[in-house]
Amino acid sequence: MPPSIHLLHAPDGFVSVPIAVAMWAVTAVVLAIAVRRTNATLSERAVPLLGVMAAFIFAAQMFNFPVAGGTSGHLLGGVLAAILLGPWAGTLVMASVIAVQGLLFQDGGLVVMGLNIFNMGVIGTLGGYWLYRALAGLFGGEGRGRLPAAAIAAWVSVVAGAVSMSLQIGLTPDMPPLGLVLGAMVGVHVLIGIGEALITVAALAFIGVTRADLFELRDRSPQAA
Amino acid sequence: MAAIAAIAAISLQPMGAFGPLALMFALLVAASLLARLGPWRLVRGAFVALPFMLIALPLVFTRPGDPLGSISLGPLHLTVSGEGLRAFATIALKSWLSVQVALLLTYTTxxxxxxxxxxxxxxxxxxxxxxxxxxxxxxxxxxxxxxxxxxxxxxSALAEGAAGGGxxxxxxxxxxxxxxxxxxxxxxxxxxxxxxxxxxxxxxxxxxxxxxPITTGEWIAFASVLVALAAWAVATHLWWNPS
Structure with missing residues (x-):
């Protein structure tokens, strides 16, 4: 099962060590908060759920569809995970996915794993979730505003991840100038983000038609589960 | 842990330090052979890092330095500089070596x-x-x-050569x-x-x-690997003169 290769997974050697270490520190703090919040709100039932969900995100990244000229759209899944599981649990799931991709499949380096988790798991999932909630409120509640809010949040999450990654590469000495990296990375991810948005929306619509009760999964208290 | 230290040491290597990087590569190959991993598996695994090298590629053309030659691509006129080529090669080598270290870890553990x-x-x-x-x-x-x-x-079966629908x-x-x-x-x-x-x-x-439990032998091996890596990193900065 070859994992699909994403440009957002930086390998080791592209970002200077001080930046990588600093990003690890930031990521560690966020993950610590996420662990505490998840432990407080979810029952022990959540462990198999989140583990299987991490496998789901990993497998869902294999799905792609042809766009044009040999390129294809596929999913990162940060916003989808956050909408279904809640922002903190979603962050843990994305961090696990990135950790396994780095440890097992060399998709993303070890020293730079902190910043990979930050770019995809934290920006995409936490940031994407807050944006989603704000937009959903704007569009008249989660019931009606779910799909448009999810579309915008999914697109922004991918582009913001690319911007963040470009800044980290651009701040590293001996790399191409920031403007060039930013242009290339963001240019590509503006398109990738559209694929992300379309798939996220379609997946949510599908779940809404078949098992709408699962939208309450993330709010379910330990007693009710 | 030793793997992470090794990757950090690789990343800290200066531009154009091909000698030390080659030494590291030789050691890694030796370690892989000791662990009875086929070289082919390691090389194949390393291809994961390839797409990312594209990002470093523009360095070849943008870094100022002595022009070595130039390529004309239609309206584009690109000048290859020695400096840029060296920077690109260093980055590509660094990330490749890092992938090798990580592969060594996952294939043996x-x-x-x-x-x-x-x-x-x-x-x-x-x-x-x-x-x-x-x-x-x-x-x-x-x-x-x-x-x-x-x-x-x-x-969605499709006749040969027909355009996809939808x-x-x-x-x-x-x-x-x-x-x-x-x-x-x-x-x-x-x-x-x-x-x-x-x-x-x-x-x-x-x-x-x-x-x-972690045996004393493993502690000693771990500590000596750390010391060797630190020495390697310091030595290149002191004595390797890339010119």
């Missing part, structure tokens, strides 16, 4: 040993459990995904539906997994056998 190591490094228990579950069900959910992909492929939005919806049904199947599986755990007496915490 069973996954549950890695999990034990994560637990010992005081990673929060819930994170270790999620990673453990994820690894266990990766193949199962992956097969589920393959079945969905095969189903889509057989629904707009991009329609294709995205099909893919989204696949993601949605994969989610439902995964969710329902996780419910069955939990029920099965309860049936086997799960009480909310995982028990596992005690850890294999």
């Amino acid at each position: 069973p996954f549950h040993d890695l999990l034990d190591a994560l637990r010992e490094l005081r990673l929060p228990r819930i994170l270790v459990s999620i990673i453990g579950f994820m690894y266990r069900y990766l193949a199962v959910i992956g097969d589920e995904a393959q079945r969905l992909l095969r189903a889509r492929a057989s629904r 707009s991009i939005a329609w294709r995205a919806r099909v893919t989204g539906n696949m993601v949605g049904s994969l989610f439902l199947r995964s969710y329902e599986r996780s419910e069955r997994v939990y029920d099965a755990m309860i049936a086997r007496g799960f009480e909310g915490t995982f028990r596992h056998l005690g850890l294999r």
